[in-house]
Amino acid sequence: MSDIEGRIGLLGAGRMGSALAQGWLRKARGGISADDIILIDPRPGVGAQTLIETRGVAQADALTPELARTLGTLVVAIKPDQVRPVLSALNDDLPLDALVISICAGVPLRTLSKALPDRPIVRAMANTPAAIGEGMSVCVANPIADTKAFEKRVERLLKPAGLVEWISDERLMDAVTAVSGSGPAYVFLFTEALAAAAEAEGLPRALALTLAKQTVAGAGALMKAGQGEPDELRRAVTSPGGATQAGLDALMNGGGLPGLVRNAVSAAERRGRKMGSQSAGD
Ligand SMILES: NC(=O)C1=CN([C@@H]2O[C@H](COP(=O)(O)OP(=O)(O)OC[C@H]3O[C@@H](n4cnc5c(N)ncnc54)[C@H](O)[C@@H]3O)[C@@H](O)[C@H]2O)C=CC1
Numbered sequence: 001m002s003d004i005e006g007r008i009g010l011l012g013a014g015r016m017g018s019a020l021a022q023g024w025l026r027k028a029r030g031g032i033s034a035d036d037i038i039l040i041d042p043r044p045g046v047g048a049q050t051l052i053e054t055r056g057v058a059q060a061d062a063l064t065p066e067l068a069r070t071l072g073t074l075v076v077a078i079k080p081d082q083v084r085p086v087l088s089a090l091n092d093d094l095p096l097d098a099l100v101i102s103i104c105a106g107v108p109l110r111t112l113s114k115a116l117p118d119r120p121i122v123r124a125m126a127n128t129p130a131a132i133g134e135g136m137s138v139c140v141a142n143p144i145a146d147t148k149a150f151e152k153r154v155e156r157l158l159k160p161a162g163l164v165e166w167i168s169d170e171r172l173m174d175a176v177t178a179v180s181g182s183g184p185a186y187v188f189l190f191t192e193a194l195a196a197a198a199e200a201e202g203l204p205r206a207l208a209l210t211l212a213k214q215t216v217a218g219a220g221a222l223m224k225a226g227q228g229e230p231d232e233l234r235r236a237v238t239s240p241g242g243a244t245q246a247g248l249d250a251l252m253n254g255g256g257l258p259g260l261v262r263n264a265v266s267a268a269e270r271r272g273r274k275m276g277s278q279s280a281g282d
């Protein structure tokens, strides 16, 4: 065991839960060790299954009262509509000082606090690049968890999976979800579209996919390396009157890509907000 406070139960080890657990255990000598974690899921996802088989991470089919009593931290990564009934059933057994972190989209702190009253609860939005330590998590705490000590505990859990930011206005969480939670899907769709366009121009399918993937990954790595802000990096590729300019003009045409992205983020934000009011029973 490492110096993590108590055992970490990960409730729901599907696609996002697996990515988080992989992020936690990415470094052989990271802050969290395999012994610290129990994956609670009757059908763990592929990534979680690999951790069970290769790293000896413990697994349970259900969060029983006996298991709940052993937890220092509960990370909730089940589907949003299951959160309220599943957590309410734990109320008598989860220790009052156990830290609860929910990464469920559109599940507000008030829903979590109704299910598990008087506990430190943090609502976070993560994303799947967490699996390789390149995730983005944004957190908001309820009043009980709003202390430096809890902030440190949360960061010890989420920093091995990537960057961590805090907000104090929970209403921004649906916008966060629409940008960094859903964002990897937008980037993958762009990559698919780039590969399809490459193929349409006559490149063989395998080469088209390699060019699209490496271009998106390389551009991301350049931004991450701090070689300039996105607009500067774009200008560095764009020779006046050259090929890139012609391509960008087509992308910007009639509102083009920026308008599409604006609509996508706005639609995702609205969906998150609707899920939130449904889950809170508003
Ligand atoms: N997939 C993503 O990129 C992101 C997902 N999220 C949130 O993470 C949560 C999970 O999403 P995904 O991983 O995509 O879904 P998923 O369907 O891949 O995983 C859900 C897992 O929960 C398990 N499960 C269901 N009921 C359970 C129970 N009572 N006890 C234990 N395990 C149970 C299922 O067997 C499944 O493995 C959602 O609330 C979602 O909003 C948040 C950020 C990003």
Ligand SMILES: O=C(O)[C@@H]1CCC=N1
Pocket: 105, 177, 181, 182
């Ligand atoms: O699609 C969803 O609702 C979740 C939240 C962000 C990514 N996946």
